[in-house]
Amino acid sequence: MSYLVLDRISKRFGGFSALSNISLSVERGTARAVLGENGAGKTTLMNVLFGLYRPTEGSIQIDGKAVSFRSPADAIINGVGMIHQHMHLAEALTVTENIVLGLGGLHSPLNLRRHSAKIAALSERYGLAVEPDQPVWKLPIGMRQRVEILKMLYRGAKILVLDEPTSVLAPNEIDSFLERVKALRDDGTTILFVTHKLDEVMRIADAVSVMRHGQLVAERDIGHTDVRQLSRLMVGRDVEPVRIPRLAAPGDPVLECVDLVARGERGLTALDRVSLTIRQGEILGVAGIDGNGQSELAEIICGLRKPESGSIRAGAAEITGLGVSARMRGSRIGFVPEDRHGTGLVLDHSIATNFVLRSFRRRPVSRLGLINARFIAEQARRMMKRYDVRSRSPAQPARELSGGNQQKIILAREIEAGPEILIVMQATKGLDVGAIEFVQRKILEARDRGVAVLYISTELEHVAEVADRIAVMHRGRFTGEVLPGQATAEHIGLLMSGLSVGEQR
Amino acid sequence: MSFLPDISLIAVLLASGVRLATPIGFAALGGVLAERSGVYNVGLEGMMLWGAFGAAAGTYLTGSPVAGLVAGVLLGAVAGLLLALLCVGLAVNQLVAGIAINLLCAGLTAFLARALFGLAGGGTAVSGFASLPVPYLSGLPLIGTALFNQDPLVYMLPVLVAVVTICLYRTQAGLRLRAAGESPRAADSAGVNVTAVRYVSLALSGAFAAAGGCHLVLCQVYIFSEGMSAGKGFIALAAIILGRWHPVGAVVAALFFGLCDALQLQLQFSNPLVPYQIFLILPFAASLVALVWFNKGARQPAATGMVFDREAR
Ligand SMILES: Nc1ncnc2c1ncn2[C@@H]1O[C@H](COP(=O)(O)OP(=O)(O)O)[C@@H](O)[C@H]1O
Ligand SMILES: [Mg+2]
Numbered sequence: 001m002s003y004l005v006l007d008r009i010s011k012r013f014g015g016f017s018a019l020s021n022i023s024l025s026v027e028r029g030t031a032r033a034v035l036g037e038n039g040a041g042k043t044t045l046m047n048v049l050f051g052l053y054r055p056t057e058g059s060i061q062i063d064g065k066a067v068s069f070r071s072p073a074d075a076i077i078n079g080v081g082m083i084h085q086h087m088h089l090a091e092a093l094t095v096t097e098n099i100v101l102g103l104g105g106l107h108s109p110l111n112l113r114r115h116s117a118k119i120a121a122l123s124e125r126y127g128l129a130v131e132p133d134q135p136v137w138k139l140p141i142g143m144r145q146r147v148e149i150l151k152m153l154y155r156g157a158k159i160l161v162l163d164e165p166t167s168v169l170a171p172n173e174i175d176s177f178l179e180r181v182k183a184l185r186d187d188g189t190t191i192l193f194v195t196h197k198l199d200e201v202m203r204i205a206d207a208v209s210v211m212r213h214g215q216l217v218a219e220r221d222i223g224h225t226d227v228r229q230l231s232r233l234m235v236g237r238d239v240e241p242v243r244i245p246r247l248a249a250p251g252d253p254v255l256e257c258v259d260l261v262a263r264g265e266r267g268l269t270a271l272d273r274v275s276l277t278i279r280q281g282e283i284l285g286v287a288g289i290d291g292n293g294q295s296e297l298a299e300i301i302c303g304l305r306k307p308e309s310g311s312i313r314a315g316a317a318e319i320t321g322l323g324v325s326a327r328m329r330g331s332r333i334g335f336v337p338e339d340r341h342g343t344g345l346v347l348d349h350s351i352a353t354n355f356v357l358r359s360f361r362r363r364p365v366s367r368l369g370l371i372n373a374r375f376i377a378e379q380a381r382r383m384m385k386r387y388d389v390r391s392r393s394p395a396q397p398a399r400e401l402s403g404g405n406q407q408k409i410i411l412a413r414e415i416e417a418g419p420e421i422l423i424v425m426q427a428t429k430g431l432d433v434g435a436i437e438f439v440q441r442k443i444l445e446a447r448d449r450g451v452a453v454l455y456i457s458t459e460l461e462h463v464a465e466v467a468d469r470i471a472v473m474h475r476g477r478f479t480g481e482v483l484p485g486q487a488t489a490e491h492i493g494l495l496m497s498g499l500s501v502g503e504q505r
Numbered sequence: 506m507s508f509l510p511d512i513s514l515i516a517v518l519l520a521s522g523v524r525l526a527t528p529i530g531f532a533a534l535g536g537v538l539a540e541r542s543g544v545y546n547v548g549l550e551g552m553m554l555w556g557a558f559g560a561a562a563g564t565y566l567t568g569s570p571v572a573g574l575v576a577g578v579l580l581g582a583v584a585g586l587l588l589a590l591l592c593v594g595l596a597v598n599q600l601v602a603g604i605a606i607n608l609l610c611a612g613l614t615a616f617l618a619r620a621l622f623g624l625a626g627g628g629t630a631v632s633g634f635a636s637l638p639v640p641y642l643s644g645l646p647l648i649g650t651a652l653f654n655q656d657p658l659v660y661m662l663p664v665l666v667a668v669v670t671i672c673l674y675r676t677q678a679g680l681r682l683r684a685a686g687e688s689p690r691a692a693d694s695a696g697v698n699v700t701a702v703r704y705v706s707l708a709l710s711g712a713f714a715a716a717g718g719c720h721l722v723l724c725q726v727y728i729f730s731e732g733m734s735a736g737k738g739f740i741a742l743a744a745i746i747l748g749r750w751h752p753v754g755a756v757v758a759a760l761f762f763g764l765c766d767a768l769q770l771q772l773q774f775s776n777p778l779v780p781y782q783i784f785l786i787l788p789f790a791a792s793l794v795a796l797v798w799f800n801k802g803a804r805q806p807a808a809t810g811m812v813f814d815r816e817a818r
Contacts, residue, residue, distance in 0.1 A: 053816055073696040090688035102695035106678040
């Protein structure tokens, strides 16, 4: 009998069935990849294994013994550890405090200094740089992910669940991290590696289970499969990247930023003399690891943040000193923010209301200060059709929609406002293949209408799919600019980690 | 009255300020524990009253103020557990639950006091704690009386503050409590029982607030009267914010309010022609002004006020 057995697990949230009848057996000391698109139910399944969700049906056995986890504490006692996709960290506490939280008896003194030293040693050994005494809120996302990983490594576990652990690591960090995971497996740890990245599956796993729509659709030994087959199993069809050939050559410069300097938290330099130009009908892609100044750049261009120095021109107008609403109206900047839930939408308001967040002051959405509900409802229906927003009705709260549909609402609102400049951050993050394709198509169509697009993303492959030029950011600077199709992923990866090509040799 | 403040007058003012600050300090310390673990304790006022009643009843029935103190503190812990049951166990809105506790305690203590002590609860004095002057130190000029000629509960407060501070910042238990208030999700998935942490901190919170009430009865007026907490529990809420959710800060803020109160009393006595209600406003006005003034950069624990549901998104 296998070491870990998940037996006919089902999980329903209200009426929605997130997992149906999933059975999985994993041998001791092997690495099992769990592959699936976003929304397939991977995290839900792992949360069941870690005691975060009680399964609606089904049971779990470890080492031949039936176990029932009422909480993560139960799972931890039974040797299960988990790295969470959406990090479970207390932001006001320091890195060390987060790592030692829950360890040892209640009365035991914390002895943070000793732990800090041990954590520093561990982070050195695993090549995961962190600052043990900093509060987590001050750290960039990538470093938080490393804290989440260290937290688990520090505890040790017999069964290790890794839920998309590499999503915010740099390419070179991913390599050494995967090596470490392999080493843990070779030491006898049983690994469940959740991902939607096919190459990681091939590199790390002994076997792979593929999930789609809450069901287990296939199981393969790594020796008996390949990337192409896995991709088809995961998506349910063959995928072709979108490519809309451009209609016209880029026109005159529309957005020009010169020597932008900005400070982030802790007064560190977030932008270090960044300059860029985007022409009419051109997409400038910005690639880079999260937290290297991309957010600050986007916020400064939209007017959400003030630069220390530098200037921004939109067309002929200097807009450096203008506020957000002036920029949105005057020079027509559209913004698809990184934080869909916090900045992009009012989650508890209806889809229809979310469509008019930009335009509610103006005719015909409102007249003499009164909202025109009928127009808003009609417009919502039109936009939902055009942008393929799937929901029961325009009155449904945005919170209830899937990530893809939420993103389409934001995109529709910003593009239909008719901007000359469109700033798009993490447009495709967390979306399924269908939604990614749709979002990219809409952005490319906007480009063809002459919009100048700044496309910022940490997902390099998606940047490469839509951008005309790719600028790579590291520590608040552009470390290089490449043309898609002419640079290897490796080359871009090096630029992302701040190494110029010369230093490589 | 001379405009040059007289040194003995200041010494008296300080001494009565410290005494008046003590109940607020106890309640604020309790409030810090509750809010640090993720639950607003708006019921401090009621719990204080409840503790005052417990102290009076316990002393009246046994003749021993120590027994009264124990009774008051235990009743406070029970009230804290009730709040935990409501807003941790049953996920009732924390502000509503706290207000309910205040109303319940006001009504219940009034009723029980009449049953126990007779009409209008008035008249029945109980014994209490006398001052315990510290040899030599109590003779110091200016601060001698204020700090070293006080009742045992006044001496207990700084000790408790030190213990709470050390527990909060230097032990695993304290780390768990802080984590429960900052991110119950993180605490939960690190194996911490968030529900248990919150129950325990609310029980402690109630006990501390009640100890403040005990001080009113056993060290200040030796009698229970209806509504005798008179807003001190609400001032304690302000002290928590002013003290930035830190035990030491909260008690220092309580001291500030106590001094305002002492000043207010002094002004009442020296200006008998002015309606005394005007001076009564002083501590509340001071708390308002202080909150507005010092509010910048204050950040409450991130999860305070929110219900933790493991399966919610
Ligand atoms: N706590 C929850 N409440 C309601 N629905 C949920 C919850 N967690 C997940 N879901 C739904 O279950 C489905 C699977 O989600 P998830 O397990 O996060 O997918 P994956 O990790 O594969 O991307 C999604 O449709 C999601 O909306
Ligand atoms: Mg997931």
